[in-house]
Amino acid sequence: MPPPAAAMIEAMRALGYSLQAAIADIVDNSISAAAHRIEVTMDWRDGAATVSVLDDGQGMDRDTLINAMRPGSRNPLELRGPGDLGRFGMGLKTASFSQCRRLTVATHTAHGPLEVRRWDLDHVASTGEWQLLHGFHPGSEDRANHLRSLPHGTLVLWDDLDRLTGPVSVDAAAQQRARSQFLQSVRKVEQHLGMTFHRFLTARGRGARTLLLNGHPVTPWDPLLSDYETIEQMPEERLRLDGQVIRVQGTVLPHHSRLEGAALQEAEGPRGWNSQQGFHVYRDGRLLVAGGWLGLGLERDDRFRLARIRVDLPSTLDQQWGVDIRKSRVTVPPSLRADLRRIAELTRERALRVYRHRARLLSPRRGGEPQALWTVRNTAGGYRHEIDRTHTLVQTLRDIPGAGPALDALLRMIEETLPVERIWLTEATRDQTHAPAHGELEELRLLMGEVHATLVTAGHAPAQALLSVQGMEPFCQHPGLLPLPPLPEEQP
Structure with missing residues (x-):
């Protein structure tokens, strides 16, 4: 007895695919079909996002297509040939269902007619039956025009992407926010595809693949920097x-x-x-x-x-x-x-x-290690971030008569309220690749000057104070950086 269709499909939708991983799974099928050119299109059609993957692979005949649209179409224990990136016989369905409510596949071999089948999850939910539908959804026929011009190939269409932006109201602000979210998703997909398939995109000869996203070649990214002589x-x-x-x-x-x-x-x-x-x-x-x-x-x-x-x-x-x-x-x-x-x-x-x-x-410091302000101490409950009490600046401030207790209290308050999780989330999502802007370096030089002046006021020789400051984080990360004199205080 087959499992209930609607319940089974909803379970398949909950496997935890991200959009980029789901699209990569479809690209896997194209590579397994010996495609040399794969075109991914992500379109924002008046607030309704669509995704398509078109390849020039060998295509499928009627029986092969019907089998490919069947969940669990291949035993995962079956040996795969070289270049077959499939695994469970589930990727086309699970990846697609995780993102959309309507999956259409159109395909043809070198000498066969165009075959089209689709899953419509709303239809499955209303009928409660595993009914694989024939043909395109009304209004989608023209999206196969490019496929028809190829000698063979396959087109995968995703419509009604309910997981991408969720329900979007008709007001302009909501539409703009949803579109912005969609464009961010496009960028993530591009990065993921460039990383996941970088070997295929840089291969030569018969193993070479061309992968396009919205008409533009996907840039490969090799995490091992294999072409760099300095590795x-x-x-x-x-x-x-x-x-x-x-x-x-x-x-x-x-x-x-x-x-x-x-x-x-x-x-x-x-x-x-x-x-x-x-x-x-x-x-x-x-x-x-x-x-x-x-x-x-x-x-x-x-x-x-x-x-x-x-x-x-x-x-x-x-x-x-x-x-x-x-x-x-x-x-x-x-x-x-x-x-x-x-x-x-x-x-x-x-x-x-x-x-x-x-x-x-x-770092010009003796001993060679940069002088960090923060340190991590292991505790019975895990670990704890603390300000290093041996840091030159901390010790200098502690030597100021009467400043010790207030400084200790301030440092403890900073340690106790350090928003570690918020910092981690911010650092994980921000772009850390840009070089410091001129204004940022000037601010860093000014801060460097203030620290240097504090050490000199406390009795350090200027040259020794400069060496000490140049060995501190974050100043040591910018070789050749020299301090600006601190700004004069405003007179009342």
């Missing part, structure tokens, strides 16, 4: 599991102070330095996991931001690695955990040496 690559290791080879290689990126402009932005990636540190897991050339330490007991830490590790898996090991239906998560097999942790620790150690060496070059 440090560790020897590739080949691990074995069930007779299959897994290729692993650690990479240490150049320190961010050695990169400028576009190079700095490319190295940082769409989600920032710290989010990209760790393992980057590929399956048959397609990026599954971008960053993180795969549950190996290693924490993200700013000091290891330069460490990135490539892992190449064959699709024949999907089950052993627990590749999920969204192809965005893996689980390290127990027999490989020790080797992967060893490789990770070696890469992290080397990345830390590069980080510290560069910090010493930027």
Whole structure:
């Protein structure tokens, strides 16, 4: 007895796809169909968002299309051939249902007629039956004109994207907000596709793919910066599991102070330095996991931001690695955990040496390490952010007669009210790739001058005070920065 149609489809909608992951799943199908040109179109049609994916792949005949539209059309235990990026036989349906209420697929082979089938979730909900409909929804026929001109290929259409912006009222302000949200989604999709399929987009010969988003080529982004001469690559290791080879290689990126402009932005990636540190897991050339330490007991830490590790898996090991239906998560097999942790620790150690060496070059302080204002202390309940009481400026202020108790109280209040979660959310979403503007550097120089003046007033020799200030964060991050004299106080 088949499961209730409406309930089953609603369950399939709740698998947790993001828009960008869902579109990537459709692109997987195009690559598996040997497409060389894939066109993704995201359109804002008078407040109704639509998405389409058109490819010039081999296309499908009637029976193949009907089977492809059937949930669970292929056993996940079935071996996949090289270049077949599918997994469960569910991606077309689950990815599409997660975003839209109407899925239409039109396709034709080199010598066959155009075949069209669609799922309409409102129709399924009203009838309670698994009824796969024939033909286009009224008014959508013209969207297949480009497909008809190709010798073979497939078009996937998403309409009624109820999960993207939610219900939008008719007033102009609400429409503008929804459109702005849609455009932000387009940018996220572009970044995700450029990262996920970067190997296909930079391949040469028969393996090359052209991927367009709204008519513009998607820019590939390689998180390992393989084409940069300044990266440090560790020897590739080949691990074995069930007779299959897994290729692993650690990479240490150049320190961010050695990169400028576009190079700095490319190295940082769409989600920032710290989010990209760790393992980057590929399956048959397609990026599954971008960053993180795969549950190996290693924490993200700013000091290891330069460490990135490539892992190449064959699709024949999907089950052993627990590749999920969204192809965005893996689980390290127990027999490989020790080797992967060893490789990770070696890469992290080397990345830390590069980080510290560069910090010493930027910092004129004796001992080489930048002088940070904040420190982290382990506690019984986890950890605690504290202001370093040994910081030169803190100690200087404490030496002012009578200032000690008030300073201690102020520092404790700052520590107790530090909005860690708010800071984390802000830093995770802001663009950190831009170079400091002239006004920002001037403000930093002014602050540097005020700190320098405070140390000199407290009895430090000017030259020694300058060396001390240049070794403090954030000033040490800008080599050659010199302090501006503090502004005179206004007279009453």
